[in-house]
Amino acid sequence: MMELTRKGEYAIRGIVYLAGKQPDKVCLLSDIAEAVDVPPTFLAKIFQQFSKIGLVKSYRGTGGGFMLGRAPEQITLLEVVEAVEGPILPNRCLAVPTDCERSCSCNVHPVWQRVQGEVRQVLGGVSLKDLVNEQ
Amino acid sequence: MMELTRKGEYAIRGIVYLAGKQPDKVCLLSDIAEAVDVPPTFLAKIFQQFSKIGLVKSYRGTGGGFMLGRAPEQITLLEVVEAVEGPILPNRCLAVPTDCERSCSCNVHPVWQRVQGEVRQVLGGVSLKDLVNEQ
């Protein structure tokens, strides 16, 4: 359980690739897709989501492409994952707290809150800089 | 992301209900299902899985039903969740470590391992006894 989808996996690969390029290099989507072995049309959707929230900057037309929206050390894995997979929610009751009290007199609720907190803390503590291969 | 399914939610409700009964009380599936508001046929499948691994004991025929397989303090939430949802695997690469090296030169891999570890630790630290309402 709790599995990252392909979309999330691809998202990480794609943006980590960008993070490994020099700061102002504009990369073609097609090149990124090939480099990280992801279907280009699928990666396009992912990068559109990134672009909307500023994780990457996009440029259209000739000479266009993508570059990182911020410095690699200022983008966390948590942001990347939540950008495409939605918020970390181990249980629905964390999204809508009101309806939980009733359904389970919820001693379980605080446990899921802790799970959520731990996961967010781990992913939030890792930046893209930590993920690129130095060499 | 990382959401528990209905099955997992129902599983917890059902077994916590059992844990709240006196130790040797045999409960009808139909009664449990009604008490925790879960479709009886669905809960049946869940309890079959529990039964196979000994989390609950089942008795067939007249006077049959279910009771907890061990004392409530000896069953963790982790066991319950993994029984019906499968192992905690934030990423596929944790299941088959061999194919990860290639695909991502995986600096991400150890992060997912940490996530897995934290989640398992939280869920493993909670027993059914902690989850029943005392009163």
Place this chain on the structure above:
DNA sequence: TACTAAAAAGACTGTTTATATCCTTTTAGG
């Protein structure tokens, strides 16, 4: 201005997983 390169946006499709339900079989008691 027209042409071309690139991303953005939206519709569409096939596959898999989730969420059940139903029916038949097995087991046990009375």
Place this chain on the structure above:
DNA sequence: CCTAAAAGGATATAAACAGTCTTTTTAGTA
């Protein structure tokens, strides 16, 4: 042997996942 209960298997529907295709918008260039 009749009935109560769980076990097992097949089926159905809906949602999510994984991806493709086409059209539109934007921007640079001849």
